[in-house]
Amino acid sequence: MSSLQAIRGTRDILPAESPLWATIEGLSRQALNQFAYREIRTPIFEQTELFARGIGEATDAVGKEMYSFEDRGGRSIALRPEITAGLVRAFIQNKLFALGGVQRLWHLGPAFRYERPQAGRQRQFHQLDVEILGSRDPRADVEIIAIATQILNTLGLTALTLDLNSVGSGEDRQTYRDALVSYFTPYQDELDEDSRDRLTRNPLRILDSKDKRTQEIVVDAPSLLDYLSEDSQRHFDGVQQHLTNLGIPFNINPRLVRGLDYYTHTAFEIQSSDLGAQATVCGGGRYDGLVAQLGGPDTPAIGFGMGLERLIILLEQMERYSTVPELDVYLISRGEKAEFQSAQLANQLRKHGYSVEVDLSGSAFGKQFKRADRSGAVVGLILGDAEAESGKVQLKWLASGEQDELSQSELINQADELKLQIAQKRS
Numbered sequence: 388m389s390s391l392q393a394i395r396g397t398r399d400i401l402p403a404e405s406p407l408w409a410t411i412e413g414l415s416r417q418a419l420n421q422f423a424y425r426e427i428r429t430p431i432f433e434q435t436e437l438f439a440r441g442i443g444e445a446t447d448a449v450g451k452e453m454y455s456f457e458d459r460g461g462r463s464i465a466l467r468p469e470i471t472a473g474l475v476r477a478f479i480q481n482k483l484f485a486l487g488g489v490q491r492l493w494h495l496g497p498a499f500r501y502e503r504p505q506a507g508r509q510r511q512f513h514q515l516d517v518e519i520l521g522s523r524d525p526r527a528d529v530e531i532i533a534i535a536t537q538i539l540n541t542l543g544l545t546a547l548t549l550d551l552n553s554v555g556s557g558e559d560r561q562t563y564r565d566a567l568v569s570y571f572t573p574y575q576d577e578l579d580e581d582s583r584d585r586l587t588r589n590p591l592r593i594l595d596s597k598d599k600r601t602q603e604i605v606v607d608a609p610s611l612l613d614y615l616s617e618d619s620q621r622h623f624d625g626v627q628q629h630l631t632n633l634g635i636p637f638n639i640n641p642r643l644v645r646g647l648d649y650y651t652h653t654a655f656e657i658q659s660s661d662l663g664a665q666a667t668v669c670g671g672g673r674y675d676g677l678v679a680q681l682g683g684p685d686t687p688a689i690g691f692g693m694g695l696e697r698l699i700i701l702l703e704q705m706e707r708y709s710t711v712p713e714l715d716v717y718l719i720s721r722g723e724k725a726e727f728q729s730a731q732l733a734n735q736l737r738k739h740g741y742s743v744e745v746d747l748s749g750s751a752f753g754k755q756f757k758r759a760d761r762s763g764a765v766v767g768l769i770l771g772d773a774e775a776e777s778g779k780v781q782l783k784w785l786a787s788g789e790q791d792e793l794s795q796s797e798l799i800n801q802a803d804e805l806k807l808q809i810a811q812k813r814s
């Protein structure tokens with residue numbers, strides 16, 4: 388009988404790795420609070436139609452990579468391939484627009500794409516999604532980019548580059564699309580298969596091709612930046628001025644088109660040179676048409692999705708964050724009375740803010756001491772029959788082996804001071 392395995396392209400996040408996740412989540416939350424963003428949590432599955440209408444059938448994420456199925460009630464359901472569409476659905480359905488002004492929202496959770504699994508690419512992955520709805524101002528674009536930058540910087544990630552482009556308005560893009568089709572058509576037979584297919588469905592995405600010959604052809608293709616209307620150009624200039632004002636470096640990359648259809652004006656990606664082929668840690672842009680397209684009031688918006696697995700890879704390379712749990716006390720006891728007392732002691736210490744692990748094995752002291760040394764705790768507390776009779780406890784500093792005896796009530800009375808000593812020993 389073969390043993391059961393996790394689904395291909397999914398991964399278990401084991402206890403040794405989860406402190407890194409908690410670090411990313413904690414620092415992100417802190418940055419988002421500082422920028423006055425509020426958390427929203429939406430379901431991981433939605434009507435397939437939401438993604439088809441919102442993101443577009445011609446995109447890889449929906450057209451090729453989506454997990455969709457019919458449920459027992461005959462409804463067509465899909466696991467979300469990204470977070471924005473569901474968030475916008477929630478914004479409309481819950482009438483968050485009626486609150487007026489600008490809504491700043493974020494959500495962190497899994498997304499699903501049927502892709503070939505490899506380093507930094509999974510079938511279930513996690514995104515931090517941050518969105519600002521209700522502002523057309525270039526300062527909103529820059530605020531979004533600044534949040535991404537701050538999160539990555541506080542994590543200690545360097546060697547990052549920000550690529551910036553404008554994909555213009557829907558109208559600009561229509562003119563540009565025609566120019567691209569005219570340019571690529573004579574090369575039709577030389578393009579890779581995907582790009583040939585995109586020539587009719589989504590010619591902008593040809594710019595994104597990873598195929599070598601296609602890339603050579605792309606070099607001389609017309610640039611989107613020559614097709615921007617005056618308004619679009621003004622917006623793009625504004626974004627650049629405000630980025631410069633905040634000292635955020637960027638490269639203009641006229642070939643940057645994002646995979647999803649709903650983008651207008653600003654598009655950006657943050658890449659790391661330490662990630663190999665899957666270099667993009669964060670991608671985002673403006674989507675002024677999406678809310679209206681999904682049945683809400685006309686609401687301009689901009690946001691990004693950050694791929695957390697790729698951040699984890701970078702943090703692991705840096706070895707900057709400890710993955711050892713911070714444990715204050717390891718409690719060793721033997722004998723029935725000692726076990727009762729140690730359970731109470733553990734509880735009282737936890738009330739004083741301690742983290743305490745109780746050895747439940749009942750095995751010989753020697754074995755329990757060995758586990759205490761491996762546990763990462765700073766202090767071992769030992770109760771045997773003698774201590775239980777006299778109401779005492781042995782306190783052992785595990786690093787030095789230094790040991791004192793004191794009464795259990797003394798220990799609790801001094802719990803706050805002792806906690807400070809433990810913190811000092813650890814640092």
Ligand code: ATP
Binds near residue numbers: 500502510511
């Ligand atoms: P890529 O070019 O790497 O496929 P994308 O343009 O499809 O990226 P987006 O839709 O912009 O990706 O998603 C935002 C971020 O989510 C990406 O920059 C990446 O960090 C992450 N991401 C996307 N797909 C995956 C995946 N299959 N596994 C892990 N992370 C992913």
Ligand code: MG
Binds near residue numbers: 447646
């Ligand atoms: Mg992709």
